[in-house]
Amino acid sequence: MSDPSELELAKDVAAITSVIEGVVNCFDRGDYESLATLYSDHVEMDYSSLFGGTAHKKTREQQLMDWAGLLPGFDLVRHSLADFNVRIEEGIAITTCSVVGQLYLSEKVWEVEGLYQFRLHKRSNHWRIFKQRFVLKSENGNRDIVETAKDRAKGHPPPxxxxxxxxxxxxxxxxxxxxxxxxxxxxxxxxxxxxxxxxxxxxxxxxxxxxxxxxxxxxxxxxxxxxxxxxxxxxxxxxxxxxxxxxxxxxxxxxxxxxxxxxxxxxxxxxxxxxxxxxxxxxxxxxxxxxxxxxxxxxxxxxxxxxxx
CATH class of the missing domain: 3.10.450.50 (Nuclear Transport Factor 2; Chain: A,)
Incomplete structure (x- = not known):
C-alpha cells in the first residue's frame, strides 16, 4: 500500500470500524462515559423496526441517559458484529454491519438479529456517529424482559x-x-x-x-x-x-x-x-x-x- 491516499483511506476505514466496535463494547460493559466519546453532540436514532414509532433526534446526553436507563437492568448484555461495509462520500462515512444482540435477565433471554446502519463525520480529527439505525431481521425469546429491565435500572441506577x-x-x-x-x-x-x-x-x-x-x-x-x-x-x-x-x-x-x-x-x-x-x-x-x-x-x-x- 504505497499510495498515500490509499493509506489514509485504510486508516479512516479502520478508525470507523473501531468506533462501531467500540459502541457495542461499551453497551456490553456498561461504559457510558467512553460511549459518549463515540457520538456527535446531536444524534438521530431509528429503532422503529424494533420498538415502533419513528426516528428521533436527541442530544448525545439524552441518548446516553436512555441507554443507561435500560441496559444496566439486564443481568448480561452481549453484542456480536460481522460483515462490515464502510464507504466515505464527501466527508461522510456510511457504514453497515450485521449484529446479533443477546439480553439476559434471570432465566430469560431476548435475542435480536438485524442490521446496523451508521453515518459518521469527522470532528476534531475523530470520527463521530451522528445517525444510527437498526433494521430488525428476526427475534427470539422474551421481549417482555425489556420493561422489567427498565424498572430494575430505575431502582438501581448505574454510576x-x-x-x-x-x-x-x-x-x-x-x-x-x-x-x-x-x-x-x-x-x-x-x-x-x-x-x-x-x-x-x-x-x-x-x-x-x-x-x-x-x-x-x-x-x-x-x-x-x-x-x-x-x-x-x-x-x-x-x-x-x-x-x-x-x-x-x-x-x-x-x-x-x-x-x-x-x-x-x-x-x-x-x-x-x-x-x-x-x-x-x-x-x-x-x-x-x-x-x-x-x-x-x-x-x-x-x-x-x-x-x-
Whole structure:
C-alpha cells in the first residue's frame, strides 16, 4: 500500500470500524462515559423496526441517559458484529454491519438479529456517529424482559446516571444564580444541606447549615447582583463516588451596590445524593470579593451583603 491516499483511506476505514466496535463494547460493559466519546453532540436514532414509532433526534446526553436507563437492568448484555461495509462520500462515512444482540435477565433471554446502519463525520480529527439505525431481521425469546429491565435500572441506577444527576444539580444551582431565580435556587438544596466556605472574609459566615438558612443566606442576591455568568467555563472532574463532584468555574458578576465587577475563579466540592445538594464546599479567593464589595481587609463592614455565590 504505497499510495498515500490509499493509506489514509485504510486508516479512516479502520478508525470507523473501531468506533462501531467500540459502541457495542461499551453497551456490553456498561461504559457510558467512553460511549459518549463515540457520538456527535446531536444524534438521530431509528429503532422503529424494533420498538415502533419513528426516528428521533436527541442530544448525545439524552441518548446516553436512555441507554443507561435500560441496559444496566439486564443481568448480561452481549453484542456480536460481522460483515462490515464502510464507504466515505464527501466527508461522510456510511457504514453497515450485521449484529446479533443477546439480553439476559434471570432465566430469560431476548435475542435480536438485524442490521446496523451508521453515518459518521469527522470532528476534531475523530470520527463521530451522528445517525444510527437498526433494521430488525428476526427475534427470539422474551421481549417482555425489556420493561422489567427498565424498572430494575430505575431502582438501581448505574454510576453514570448518578454522576450525571449530580452534575445537573450543580448546573441548576449556578443557573439559578445567573437568572436570580430564587425558587429554583431553593429547590437544589436538601433539607440538611451545608455550605462550607473556608476562605470567607472577616465578618462573613464560613458555614451555613440547613436549607432554610441557605435560602436566607442567598436572599439578597437579586438586589446585590446584576448580570452574572457562572457556567460559561464550567468544568467537572469525576470522583470515585458518583454522588460527589468537583467543579471548576469562573464567576463574572456586576455588583450593583458598588458598581464594581466581581471576577472570581471557583473550586466547588459537591455531595449530591438523590439529585439534591447536601454539601457544598466553596473555594475562592477572598481578595476579589473584598474589592467587588469595597471591603477593607481586616474590617468588618457595618452593612455586609447577606449573600455571596
Amino acid at each position: 453514570f446516571v448518578k454522576r450525571r444527576k449530580a452534575q445537573a444539580a450543580v448546573v441548576r444551582f449556578l443557573k439559578a444564580l445567573e437568572n436570580k431565580d430564587m425558587d429554583a435556587l431553593a429547590d437544589v438544596w436538601s433539607e440538611k444541606a451545608v455550605q462550607d466556605m473556608p476562605y470567607s472574609p472577616d465578618g462573613f459566615p464560613d458555614v451555613v447549615e440547613g436549607k432554610s438558612n441557605l435560602i436566607k443566606h442567598y436572599s439578597a442576591w437579586p438586589e446585590n447582583a446584576g448580570e452574572a455568568d457562572f457556567t460559561s467555563n464550567l468544568k467537572f472532574y469525576p470522583m470515585m463516588s458518583p454522588e460527589w463532584v468537583f467543579a471548576e468555574f469562573t464567576g463574572e458578576v456586576e455588583i450593583l451596590t458598588t458598581g464594581r465587577e466581581y471576577n472570581q475563579i471557583y473550586g466547588g466540592l459537591f455531595h449530591v445524593p438523590h439529585g439534591k445538594i447536601q454539601y457544598y464546599r466553596e473555594y475562592f479567593n477572598p481578595e476579589p470579593f473584598r474589592f467587588a464589595y469595597d471591603i477593607e481587609e481586616g474590617k468588618e463592614p457595618d452593612s455586609f451583603p447577606t449573600s455571596e455565590p
